Amino acid sequence: MTSSEESKAALRKRYLAKRKAIIEERRIEAGQKIMEALPPLLPEGNVLSFASFGSEIDLWPLNNLLIKEKRLLLPKVASKSTIQVYRIKEITHDLAPSDLGPLEPINTLCEPCFAEEICCVLVPGIVFDDEGYRLGYGKGFYDRLLANLPQKTPTYGIAFREQESPTPLPQTSRDVAVLRVHYF
Ligand SMILES: Nc1nc2c(c(=O)[nH]1)N(C=O)[C@@H](CNc1ccc(C(=O)N[C@@H](CCC(=O)O)C(=O)O)cc1)CN2
Numbered sequence: 574m575t576s577s578e579e580s581k582a583a584l585r586k587r588y589l590a591k592r593k594a595i596i597e598e599r600r601i602e603a604g605q606k607i608m609e610a611l612p613p614l615l616p617e618g619n620v621l622s623f624a625s626f627g628s629e630i631d632l633w634p635l636n637n638l639l640i641k642e643k644r645l646l647l648p649k650v651a652s653k654s655t656i657q658v659y660r661i662k663e664i665t666h667d668l669a670p671s672d673l674g675p676l677e678p679i680n681t682l683c684e685p686c687f688a689e690e691i692c693c694v695l696v697p698g699i700v701f702d703d704e705g706y707r708l709g710y711g712k713g714f715y716d717r718l719l720a721n722l723p724q725k726t727p728t729y730g731i732a733f734r735e736q737e738s739p740t741p742l743p744q745t746s747r748d749v750a751v752l753r754v755h756y757f
């Protein structure tokens with residue numbers, strides 16, 4: 574491991590523990606704030622959201638709203654290193670649990686989506702810094718996805734305020750920052 578990878582691993586562990594320790598009351602408060610503040614901030618068109626799992630901030634109420642508006646896209650791990658994006662038509666039918674944790678689109682039932690059709694991306698993470706750099710689960714899925722989007726596509730980290738790093742995160746040339754992070 575390089576020294577940057579080593580410190581990333583330690584930060585990931587620390588902030589994952591911090592995220593897991595967030596109490597139910599705070600989770601409910603953050604969930605309410607998301608539904609008040611986030612919808613007006615989203616551009617028109619398809620939104621690549623994420624299927625919150627485990628201790629992640631809960632995007633399910635927002636995902637349900639986006640599906641009613643026929644503009645919900647969700648990611649599926651397609652290989653060791655890549656994510657494929659699909660349009661979701663029905664939450665109850667189109668998703669199945671994945672080996673890594675989150676619910677994922679069933680690829681035989683959902684229509685794949687090209688990068689040009691994505692109008693906005695909501696990005697999960699374990700910790701974010703002031704420049705929009707992030708650490709996820711360490712597989713580089715989002716770095717690759719973000720690097721392949723048209724430059725103009727807005728990308729928003731969505732996180733609890735407990736996930737904000739007071740100091741810059743270690744970076745490599747492959748890390749791609751989000752445009753801004755919305756903390757709740
Ligand atoms: N909701 C959500 N969907 C997502 C991601 C994410 O971070 N969140 N991903 C972002 O890249 C991709 C999936 N990548 C993942 C990579 C590793 C693990 C992982 O290490 N899971 C642990 C359990 C972790 C926990 O319970 O908190 C495991 O398998 O042991 C999970 C997802 C695509 N979809």
Ligand SMILES: Nc1ncnc2c1ncn2[C@@H]1O[C@H](COP(=O)(O)OP(=O)(O)OP(=O)(O)O)[C@@H](O)[C@H]1O
Binds near residue numbers: 581708710712716717
């Ligand atoms: N565009 C890329 N091309 C090839 N390898 C990459 C690319 N982006 C990241 N990687 C590699 O993927 C691995 C994990 O990257 P990193 O630690 O930044 O993941 P992460 O952002 O925490 O995870 P994720 O994006 O899955 O939530 C690293 O070895 C990194 O070099």
